[in-house]
Amino acid sequence: MATIKDVAELAGVSTATVSRVINQTAWVEPVTRERVEKAMRELNYHRNAAAIALAKRSGDMLGLLTGNLADPFFARLARGVEEVSRQQQFRLMVCSGGHDEGMEKSGLDFLINQGCEAIVVHASRLSEKELLRYAAHFPAMVVVNRYIAGMANRCVWLENSQAAKTATLHLLEQGHRCIACVTSDLPIIDRRERLEGYRQALAEYGITPDKSWVISVPFNEEGGERAAHQLLNCGIPFTAAVTFNDVMAAGIMRILHQQGITLPQQLSIVGFDDVVMARYLYPALTTMHYPVERMARCASQLAIQLFKGAIQRPSVNSFTADLVIRDSVLPPRNQCVNRQAPEL
Structure with a gap:
């Protein structure tokens, strides 16, 4: 060599x-x-990547690997990290992983090679094994929005299953029994955990959902629009839906409005995240408030503390989501969203 x-x-x-x-x-x-x-x-x-990183370190620098920066959820995540970097007088370097394994890996390598002393990582596609390998060589790396047992004291995560269960139970308590779950088409951990919570809530009411009740689409506005067409044409008399995030809910609502479907009279919707747009949709969206900015601040502070060697003892950094009730849920009436199905 x-x-x-x-x-x-x-x-x-x-x-x-x-x-x-x-x-x-x-x-x-x-x-x-x-x-x-x-x-x-x-x-x-x-x-040698490690040698380059060491050579480039010329001051306190915090790195952030995030998802799609065009998504309002990740804008909130970045805002929380930026707030801490300013308070701690760290320079901030940000790159996007785009929910793609290759992009996440190259983004993380880029931050390390640019000399970031501490890094907050949101990686939905990198394997646990790969993240543990990075963590072993980079002690000030903190993973946000994901729990990994081998580095639990360096993870900040949401109790996704419980949050999805709460959202579904809210609809069940209003009298809904045929509830669709509009979720991500990517095999990410959030999807699995939220589906688990959805099924747990239905099980408490003695309901076993058919696999066709789960609609998997891209988790953006276009994915929501695609899901709306499936809701309209699937032949199942859904009266309600829980969604993976608020932007998907917005896409669903747009198509249903265009098709003359009255919301929430014919379909009740519960979103997830509580981004700013949720309160300005029509009807205003009932959703699960994801405390992503608080989680981002926690992860940033933890990463900087690890870099400075200021951690006194391991902590558990799990967060919960709260139900925010607005106007997109009503008890079911005689009509459902599906025009092909008989009235309930």
């Missing part, structure tokens, strides 16, 4: 010059830089 000394000899420069080219710590003549980079290519020289 080629070394930095080998590169220096082939390029005819000092090892210090090669180091400056690699780490971009000082200006190097373009001709010299080109010679060094050519030597690196010829020798197939691979830079």
Whole structure:
């Protein structure tokens, strides 16, 4: 394996010059830089990521790996992290994983290589094994919105199953019995846990949902629109639905309004997250308030404390979601959303 000394000899420069080219710590003549980079290519020289990260650390820097920044949920997550970084006088570097395993891995590598001393990670697709591997080499990394037993004291998570159960029970208590679950089409942990809570609530009322009651679509507005068409055309007399998030609920509501469906008289909806838009939908959306900003602040503070070695004892950082009752739920009446089904 080629070394930095080998590169220096082939390029005819000092090892210090090669180091400056690699780490971009000082200006190097373009001709010299080109010679060094050519030597690196010829020798197939691979830079050591840990060494680069160490070299680039020039002050307190907090990294955030998040999901889709266009999603209002992740905007709230980023806002909570930013608040702590300002308070602690840390610089903040943010990148998105896009709910894609490859992007999450490259994003995490990027933050480490840029010299982030502490990192808050929201990774829905990276495996537990992979995250544990990163955690073993990076002691100030904290995972948010996910529980991993092997690093529980460095996780900040939501009790997803209980939250989904609460949402479904609210509909059951209003008299609904045919309740759809509009969920993510990605095999993420949140999906599994919320489906578990949904089924637990139905079981308490002696209801075993058919698999067709679960509608799996992308968890964005377009996914919600797709779910609305399935609700209209599936032949099942749904009177209510719980959704994976509020933007999916918004997509459902848009299509149903277009089709002349009266909400909540013909379909009651409960969302999840309680993003700002939820209160401005028509009708205003009943939803589960996800304390994502508090969780983000907790995760950021924990990561910085770990970096500073200020942790006194392990803590349990689980959070619960609260039901926010607005106007999108009513007891079921004689009509349902499905135009193909008979009246109840």
